[in-house]
Amino acid sequence: MSRVATWSEIEPALAGVDLLEEMSLGFQAYSAGDCVVPPVGELLLEESRGEVHIKYGYVRGGEHYVIKIASGFPGNPALGLPVGDGLMLLFRQDTGALARVLFDEGHLTDERxxxxxxxxxxxxxxxxxxxxxxxxxxxxxxxxxxxxxxxxxxxxxxxxxxxxxxxxxxxxxxxxxxxxxxxxxxxxxxxxxxxxxxxxxxxxxxxxxxxxxxxxxxxxxxxxxxxxxxxxxxxxxxxxxxxxxxxxxxxxxxxxxxxxxxxxxxxxxxxxxxxxxxxxxxxxxxxxxxxxxxxxxxxxxxxxxxxxxxxxxxx
Amino acid sequence: MSRVATWSEIEPALAGVDLLEEMSLGFQAYSAGDCVVPPVGELLLEESRGEVHIKYGYVRGGEHYVIKIASGFPGNPALGLPVGDGLMLLFRQDTGALARVLFDEGHLTDERxxxxxxxxxxxxxxxxxxxxxxxxxxxxxxxxxxxxxxxxxxxxxxxxxxxxxxxxxxxxxxxxxxxxxxxxxxxxxxxxxxxxxxxxxxxxxxxxxxxxxxxxxxxxxxxxxxxxxxxxxxxxxxxxxxxxxxxxxxxxxxxxxxxxxxxxxxxxxxxxxxxxxxxxxxxxxxxxxxxxxxxxxxxxxxxxxxxxxxxxxxx
Incomplete structure (x- = not known):
């Protein structure tokens, strides 16, 4: 299952990435109107226990589309768990094939x-x-x-x-x-x-x-x-x-x-x-x-x- | 990564499931108004190349919420690939923790x-x-x-x-x-x-x-x-x-x-x-x-x- 990566694999890979350059290219594409970004999906759990957001989109003419799932559960620290969690799914724009699952636990959102x-x-x-x-x-x-x-x-x-x-x-x-x-x-x-x-x-x-x-x-x-x-x-x-x-x-x-x-x-x-x-x-x-x-x-x-x-x- | 299962693992597990009973309980919960199902998320690729649907929801008082990602790319058969693909993500309702990723390639949708x-x-x-x-x-x-x-x-x-x-x-x-x-x-x-x-x-x-x-x-x-x-x-x-x-x-x-x-x-x-x-x-x-x-x-x-x-x- 080489297409699945956990944070222990993602973190060293990230070290070689010029993140500011990536963000710069992303913001430029966004402001040029080249991005397709539908409204954020939201799932609210009962009794304000937690909330889940689904963000997704792509840059026209690019290679992939991304679906990011991020959650926040305020009661988690009392259980010894982090409040937030997250993962990203990367699919090919030409076939819909799943290119990679990044179980980043929300770290990639923090980094970007x-x-x-x-x-x-x-x-x-x-x-x-x-x-x-x-x-x-x-x-x-x-x-x-x-x-x-x-x-x-x-x-x-x-x-x-x-x-x-x-x-x-x-x-x-x-x-x-x-x-x-x-x-x-x-x-x-x-x-x-x-x-x-x-x-x-x-x-x-x-x-x-x-x-x-x-x-x-x-x-x-x-x-x-x-x-x-x-x-x-x-x-x-x-x-x-x-x-x-x-x-x-x-x-x-x-x-x-x-x-x-x-x-x-x-x-x-x-x-x-x-x-x-x-x-x-x-x-x-x-x-x-x-x-x-x-x-x-x-x-x-x-x-x-x-x-x-x-x-x-x-x- | 025991939390990730591919179709080769899912198929034998499915054999032991009373699917009609599962569907019956699901439809009853739905008709009783016990389900939270936000609007379907939709991502359309350029030039009608493909479309992606994100369906998600949960039964109140249940253990998990599900996020299903399904795609259809009409040009895939010409490339020797199936038109449709899909995966399901199962998370715990109490903490948001990812319980399982089911790389079912859309088979679970066909079966249900x-x-x-x-x-x-x-x-x-x-x-x-x-x-x-x-x-x-x-x-x-x-x-x-x-x-x-x-x-x-x-x-x-x-x-x-x-x-x-x-x-x-x-x-x-x-x-x-x-x-x-x-x-x-x-x-x-x-x-x-x-x-x-x-x-x-x-x-x-x-x-x-x-x-x-x-x-x-x-x-x-x-x-x-x-x-x-x-x-x-x-x-x-x-x-x-x-x-x-x-x-x-x-x-x-x-x-x-x-x-x-x-x-x-x-x-x-x-x-x-x-x-x-x-x-x-x-x-x-x-x-x-x-x-x-x-x-x-x-x-x-x-x-x-x-x-x-x-x-x-x-x-």
Whole structure:
């Protein structure tokens, strides 16, 4: 059954993949209108026990289509199990033949999300980045730091989380892995010292105030992917010289952009897609003093690109 | 990877499963309103190259949810590949954990469809069945004969297909497997001689005329599962003393019932669900002289029941 791969096989294969390049190609195809992505399928279990999302789609003219199944069961940690699980299925576009099953346990979603964050920061950050601030101290915070360290090898990291102990543990773990990091006492301090800020929490009220953010800062907002979640004050998006997102269609309804649109802080015409900046169809940062924001909510083409890249690396 | 099973492992496990009982429990749960079945997900490839359907759902209070992925690629036979492929994924309702992947290549869908047909005939046929007629001479015709032979061990079979050679081959194959069968010259002859008629073709115009069907006949209509396909004259449904179907919601839009409703030949109030007959909530056949019809379009709870039964047999 060579077509089935578990995380222990996927992880080493992933190490050889240029994930930022994969995400870049994916976002460009998406913004060029080359993707077919039907509505997300959703299965809700009884008594809010859990929920399952089925995301699927393909790039026209490509080799594969992907079907990703991801679940979240909030009661799992009490049973010693991870909250989330996931797998990806890759099929050939010409015959429907199953090319690969990736039992990635959701790790590929975490990785593609972090790589997209680092790509957004690489694309929109000011020329000089000395310090990068991460809000959140969980799995996604660690992965964002890892991928940002690849883009900004000389930068130091500051980590802030609601739980000071967890922030310290996260910073220590990163430092131990060769990524210089320390924990921040509060978000204000972090904001005033960092030229790139990455938000990875599940907050439902703004954590990052516009007043704290210095000129010449880029914010990559990753945590909010629903209509309710919010990490960034809408006034920061209003103030920003450039607001980008992964998918205009999706960000009308979800994420920081949707919050700012609903609040009337920005208009849709002010928002550009990251894929359009990457392809040169839209302008990105205009000067080193600008404030920029990129809102990422996650699109199926990211799953397709990472699954295809892993599949090729395994072959 | 004990959680992954291929058809070579599934087929022997299936042999020990009482599929008609599984289908009966499934239809009863469905008709009692105990099932959660979101809309079918659909992915259409470019240039009508192929289509993919994602069916998923669960029975409230049950152990698993199922996600079935089935594809049809019309150009595959020219490449020496089967048109259809499929797999089923079974997850635990309490944790979302993947319980089993069944790489069944679509065989489980064929089997559950045939078992449902035999169950419908067992439930609605007249007391004495000497001959069973099958319209169609393909995979589903063979499987319907196999499952009907289990229910009606003393019956003879007649097979009719558009291609006389294929009909003869199908009848010979069945006879060779210990199921007495001969091919029929035409549908009228078959209809006049059989007390149970099972339709398994992809016809888009009626094959079975009401006038040919004798009193005391039951028809199980399996082939039509879209708004366009039709195998049975709508006047037969109008004439029938009892019309049943697997899912009223689905049969409003698809299958023989939808044809008869659109033609004004029957009204929705005259149609009952097979699950309701099985549970005793609705009446079935009233006398040995009645004409009855059961229209099957396929529901996700059948996939769930067969996948759970195979999973248990493999464990």
């Amino acid at each position: 999300t972090a790589a997209a964050g680092a790509l957004a920061s690489r694309t929109m950050a000011p020329p000089t980045v000395e310090r990068i601030g991460i809000l959140g101290a969980g799995v996604q915070a660690r992965l964002q730091a890892k991928h940002h360290a690849g883009v900004f090898p000389d930068a130091e990291f500051m980590v802030w989380g609601r739980d000071a102990e967890k922030s310290a543990a996260c910073a220590a773990e990163l430092s131990g892995a060769g990524i210089p990091a320390r924990s921040a006492e509060d978000v204000e301090r972090l904001s005033r010292e960092c030229q790139v800020i990455v938000t990875t929490t599940a907050a439902k009220e703004s954590l990052l105030a516009s007043d704290w953010v210095q000129p010449g800062t880029h914010v990559t907002a990753v945590g909010s992917d629903t209509p309710e979640k919010q990490e960034v004050e809408v006034t920061l998006l209003a103030r920003a010289d450039k607001v980008a997102c992964d998918s205009l269609e999706q960000c009308r309804l979800r994420g920081e952009v949707s919050q700012a649109l609903r609040a009337g802080a920005i208009s849709e015409e002010e928002v550009v897609e990251l894929g359009a900046i990457l392809s040169g169809d839209a302008a990105g940062r205009g000067s080193s003093e600008e404030v920029t924001v990129c809102d990422l909510t996650g699109v199926a083409v990211q799953d397709l690109r990472i699954a295809e890249a892993v599949n090729a690396a395994l072959a | 469809t045939a078992a449902a047909g035999a169950l419908a005939s067992r439930t609605m046929a007249p007391p004495t069945v000497e001959r069973i007629g099958i319209l169609g001479a393909g995979v589903q015709a063979r499987l319907q004969a196999k499952h009907h032979a289990g229910v009606f061990p003393d019956a003879e079979f007649m097979v009719w297909g558009r291609d006389a050679e294929k009909s003869a081959a199908c009848a010979a194959e069945l006879s060779g497997a210990g199921i007495p069968a001969r091919s029929a010259e035409d549908v009228e002859r078959l209809s006049r001689e059989c007390q149970v008629i099972v339709t398994t073709t992809a016809a888009k115009e009626s094959l079975l005329a009401s006038d040919w069907v004798q009193p005391g006949t039951h028809v199980t209509a399996v082939g039509s599962d879209t708004p366009e396909k039709q195998e049975v004259e709508v006047t037969l449904l109008a004439r029938a003393d009892k019309v049943a179907c697997d899912s009223l919601e689905q049969c409003r839009l698809r299958g023989e019932v939808s044809q008869a409703l659109r033609a004004g030949a029957i009204s929705e109030e005259e149609v009952v669900e097979l699950g309701a007959i099985l549970s005793g909530d609705a009446a079935g056949r009233g006398s040995s002289e009645e004409v009855t019809v059961c229209d099957l379009t396929g529901v996700a709870v059948q996939d769930l029941r067969i996948a759970e039964a195979v999973n248990a047999a493999l464990a």
